[in-house]
Amino acid sequence: MRDPVILESRAHTFYVKKEGIPKGCQQCLKGTKAVLFLNGICQNPKHCWWYCPISEKRKGKKDTYINEIQISSKEQILHELKAINAKGMSITGGDPLYEPNLNKTIETIKFIKENKGKKFHLHLYTNGLNFSEEIAAKLARAGLDEIRFNPSKENWNVIKYALNKGMSVGAEVPVIPDVEYIENLKKFIFYMNKIGADFINLNEFEYTLPNSQNLKDRKFKLEAGTIASVKNSKECAIKLIHDIVPKVSIKIHFCTIIAKDYWQLRERYLRRAKTIKLPYEEITRDGLLLYALIEGEKKDIKVFYNLLLNELKISQNFLSYEKTDIKLPIKFALEEIFIDLLIQHNLKGYTIEMTPFREEKYQQITEKTPIKLFKEEMGLNDY
Numbered sequence: 001m002r003d004p005v006i007l008e009s010r011a012h013t014f015y016v017k018k019e020g021i022p023k024g025c026q027q028c029l030k031g032t033k034a035v036l037f038l039n040g041i042c043q044n045p046k047h048c049w050w051y052c053p054i055s056e057k058r059k060g061k062k063d064t065y066i067n068e069i070q071i072s073s074k075e076q077i078l079h080e081l082k083a084i085n086a087k088g089m090s091i092t093g094g095d096p097l098y099e100p101n102l103n104k105t106i107e108t109i110k111f112i113k114e115n116k117g118k119k120f121h122l123h124l125y126t127n128g129l130n131f132s133e134e135i136a137a138k139l140a141r142a143g144l145d146e147i148r149f150n151p152s153k154e155n156w157n158v159i160k161y162a163l164n165k166g167m168s169v170g171a172e173v174p175v176i177p178d179v180e181y182i183e184n185l186k187k188f189i190f191y192m193n194k195i196g197a198d199f200i201n202l203n204e205f206e207y208t209l210p211n212s213q214n215l216k217d218r219k220f221k222l223e224a225g226t227i228a229s230v231k232n233s234k235e236c237a238i239k240l241i242h243d244i245v246p247k248v249s250i251k252i253h254f255c256t257i258i259a260k261d262y263w264q265l266r267e268r269y270l271r272r273a274k275t276i277k278l279p280y281e282e283i284t285r286d287g288l289l290l291y292a293l294i295e296g297e298k299k300d301i302k303v304f305y306n307l308l309l310n311e312l313k314i315s316q317n318f319l320s321y322e323k324t325d326i327k328l329p330i331k332f333a334l335e336e337i338f339i340d341l342l343i344q345h346n347l348k349g350y351t352i353e354m355t356p357f358r359e360e361k362y363q364q365i366t367e368k369t370p371i372k373l374f375k376e377e378m379g380l381n382d383y
Contacts, residue, residue, distance in 0.1 A: 004245040006238065011263040014238065014254040016245050021253040022170060022199045024090060024123035024146050029259065031267025032087040033121070034080060037065040038105060042095035043129050047152040051174065051215065053208040054094075067268065068362055074111045081116065084271040088121030088145075097126040097135060106142050113143035121145050125172060131158040140165035148172040148201065153184060160195055170199035175240070175254070177205065177220070177232035182240065192250055199251035202240070205233035206257055228257050273356035280318050280329045288353045288366060292333030294326040296347035301326060304345050312338075327352075333371050342371075350374075 005017035011029040015021045027033035040058040052059070064071055066080040081089065089112060096105040109122055123146035124139070131149075139147065139162075146168040149159050162169045171192055173185065192200055207215055207228050215230065223229040237254045245252060269287025277283060282290045294304065305321045308314045308328070320327035330351055332338055342349045351374040353367035369377070 004242060006241055009259075011259045012256050013259045014241065014256075016241065016252060019251050022123075022146065022168065022201060022251065023121055024088065024148070024168075025201060025253055025255065027088040027121060028090070028264050029267070030087075031084070031264060031269075031271050034067055034077075034084060034086045034089045034268075035065075036077065036089055036091045036108070038091055038093045038096045038101055038108070039064055040094045041100060042093055042098050042127065045127050045129055045152060048127065048150060050218075051176070051205070051211050053206055053211055055208075055210055059210065068357075069359070074108065077108075077112065078115055083275055084268055085275060086120075086271075088123070091122065091124040093125070095127050095129070096124055097128075097131060099130055102135065102138075106138055109139070109142040109144055118143065123148060123168075125150070127151060128155050128158045131155075131161060133161045136161040136165050136167075140167055146170070153188075156188065156191055159192070159197060163196060168198045170197055170201060170251075172201040172203065174203045174205045175233045175237040177230065177236045182236055185240065186244060189244055189248060189250065189252070193248040197250060199253065202237050202252065202254045203260070204237065204254070204256045205230035206260075226257070228261065269356050276356055276358055278320070280320060280327050282330060283356075284353060287356060289356050290330055290351065290353050292328050292330045292371065293350045293352045293368075294328070294333075294342065294347050295324060295350070296345070298323050300345055300347055304341070304347060307341070307345075308332075334375060339371060 006014050007017050008014055009021070009029065013021065013025070013029065024033065037058065040054055040061045040063070058065070066077050067084070069080060071077065091105060091108065094101065105124070112120065112122060122144050124144055125148050128149045128151040144167055147162050147170070149171045150173050151158065159169065159171070171188070173188070175185070189200055205220070207222055207230055221231045223231045234256060241252055241254060266287050270283065273283045273287050273289055277289065280291050284290050294301070296304070301324055305319070305326055308319060308326070309316060314328065314332060318329050333349055333351070339349065349371040351367070351369045351371060352365055355362070355364045355366065357363045
């Protein structure tokens, strides 16, 4: 048979030509899918506990998060969905289908479908340990659109319970560069294909702070030039796809770490930034908010604010005035006359890059650069 044509998406994921990728992945890569972390409670199954990437802050805890934001009510989910103009949401954990979590998961699915409509896409991750025909029926009635399993070898058979319920059925597993693991992964893909599952999503194996010691103990190494990619995982995934695609009809998609940790977050940030952007802010290519910040003594800031309004004729709409600082569009701050005025009034000026949040506890200033240095770095000294 002819060698399959493997294409790379603009988000650096890989899929087979004409096969495409699962709908949940499509939305993730566009930044249109929110991530609901139900809580960090699961059964700690032996097949995956050692590489689990969940942080100590979340693992085993009952706290719920929507994207990066900790929440305490379902209504807060709707607020975040609106903030990024979401078209879908994934539900993860922990394990959303573990018995202590099951009712909350079902209620959440129903709530989102009632408020966002049937077309709003929901997918869910589970290890499948306590999955059953009854749970599958409950999920289908609640409105779940897609389910993704990461089961132990002894538990592959439970996936069949999800078939023919109106849900898209698939798996999502890491590509661990180990000979025995890859052989079992091949058998798993053949099994998924045989039972008529819709897709399998392969993830690049990831080094994280919580799992780093376990991975080191098992002799896994970092790929050179990366901070999270396990060496040979990507190569194993591409080879696996080439080897197995001619023998199966199931949809196969490989998601790299750069797609998961950068691209998805970037696209989500861009969508959020557009909905919360203030008049003095610009949006960077990474979805961060960019503006100029002037700092100084209270009396000096007040004088300078009046100068901006009355002499430089900058509209009040483009200014944010506090007791000891002023925020304004960066284009004004880059003018030489503006920089000279800062010096004359004994004030300090910076360019600020900030994550797109209004709640202070989630805001993070990623860059704070003196304006003159920013101009030099950007090659704007003739501006």
